[in-house]
Amino acid sequence: MGSLTDRYVSATVRELAQDQRDDVDRELRGTIEDMVEARLDTDAATDREEAERAVLVELGDPVRLAAGYTGRPLHLIGPAVYPEWRRLVTLLVTVISPIAAVGTLVVRLFVDDVATDGVGPAFGSAALAGLTTAFHVVFWTTLVFAILERAQPGAGVMGWTPDQLPDAPSSRRSVGRSEAVFSVVALVVMALAVGWQETSSPVRVRGEAVPVLDPALWSGWLPLFLVLLAAHAALVLVALRARRWTWTTVGVGVALDLAVAALLVGLAQTDRLYDPAFVAALVDGGWATAGRDLRVATVLGVVAVTVWDQVETARRMRSR
Amino acid sequence: MVCDTHYRVGMTSPDDPTLAGHLQELRRGTVVVAALASLRTAGYGYALLETLGRAGFEVDANTLYPLLRRLEKQGLLTAEWNTEESRPRKFYRTSPSGEDVLAALRADWRALDAAITDLA
Structure with missing residues (x-):
């Protein structure tokens, strides 16, 4: 032989x-x-x-x-689980990769000395982080599904019900993934900006960075502000999971919006929002009415954004 | 190619990939019927491959051999080693329950043929 x-x-x-x-x-x-x-x-x-x-x-x-x-399968992921695998991979890649990329970008801009290195390395590592995350997500998801495929051949994992159907684009109440990702990323950026202004403020007096916001706020109002941001991010994720805004989630969203607005407007009106040293530096720099202008701009800005948010929400809820 | 007359309908030819795909789908299950029918007289793997090939069932060797094992495992075939000849061979034979399944499959085959004749 x-x-x-x-x-x-x-x-x-x-x-x-x-x-x-x-x-x-x-x-x-x-x-x-x-x-x-x-x-x-x-x-x-x-x-x-x-x-x-x-x-x-x-x-x-x-x-x-x-x-x-x-009778062992000759495929990694068979027809029984492929649709679920594809749905999950798409969801995870579109949600997690951008968060990793933006998070890395913000952290690097915050840590790097942009004056000497420029912003190139920060963007480079952000792209790399997004890519690496995508690879990991695809790899691990695929591994889990391949094991499931072999553990229970021919059977689906979660099954499919009509409730899983994505909403048709015409329904404004539906929560789009990109919309939710954008909201969460915006909230994360805002939270990181609060930390960034404290340590690496662009305003420098004799080489020392001067915080934009009053450091005294750290003993109470700023932590509350961060908690409200976190709550809002959690709310967006809850709505994304439910795939649509309900009157409850919208109600909580409006309450959070109003709380943030009240906090910022209240602090601005009583001149407790900005660091006096920061305002003084602006005045020294030739902007004589900086204190009043900042107060008015902050109040108008917060009111405008809050009102706009509520108008959007109302439109979303009216047209179902 | 087998059964040439079957292909001479309209514009279709045996080389037409669409027709070839449909024919393959249609014939997929017939190998089991043919094997169960043929193995009423005991036979070994390669002999059956030749018999089926002559009868017009184009079945690949790497499909047929595992299929015989699966049918044996399902109890539709019984198997026995024959060591009398120069080369030991595993002989398969249709079991009583294999006969039952064969009868059911043939009845279904005839019913399908009748149903399609009624439609046409």
Whole structure:
């Protein structure tokens, strides 16, 4: 028996259960021999070696042959779980990758000395972080689904119900993924900006960075502000999970909006929002009415953004 | 190619990939019927491959051999090693429950044929 047959048979039976191996080994050898002889008899091949090679080519990849014996799938992710795999990978990549990229960008801008390095490295590592995250998400999700595929062949994981249908684009109440991602990213950027202004404010007096917001606020109002931002981010994720805004989530959203607005307007009106040293630096720089202008701009800005938010929400809820 | 007359309908030819795909789908399950019918007289893997090939069932060797094992595992075939000849061979034979399944499959085959004849 030529060594090619030996190698072929052992490559095949290696994939089989222990108790099947000897039997399949014996039968497969006999079958190959039968096929070789048939080729020699019909003059399809002139010598034994050529015939043997042709027979093994006809039998094909031993992994495929063994899969025929075991019934093991010849695919990583089969039709039973593919739709769920695709939905999950798309969701995770579109949500997590941008968050990783933007988060990295903000942190790097915050940590790097932009004056000497420029912003290039920060954007570079942000792109890399987004890409790496996408690779990880795809890899691990695929691994889990491949294991599920083998653990329960032919069965879905979560099944599918019509409730999972994404809303048609015409419905404004539906929560789009990109919209939710944008909201969360905006909230994260805002929270990071609060930290950034404290340590790396663009305003410098004699080389020292002067915080924009009054550092005294850290003992009460700023933590509350950050908690409100976090609550808003959580709310957006809850709405995304439910796939649509309900009157409850909208109500909580309006309450959070108003709380943030009240906080900022109240602090601005009583001149407690901005660091006096920061305002003084602006005044020294030639902006005589900086204190009043900042107060008015802040109040108008907060009111405008809050009103706009509520108008958007009302439009969303009216047209269903 | 087998059963050439079947292809000479309209513009379709055996080389037409669309027709080839549909034919393959249609014939997929018939190998089991043919194997169960043929193995009422005991036979071994390669002999059955040749018999089926002559009868017009184009089945690949790497499909048929695992199929015989699966049918054996399902109890539709019984298997026995024959060591009397120069080369030991595993002989398969249709079991009583294999006969039952064969009868049911053939009845279904005839019912399908009748139903399609009624439609045409």
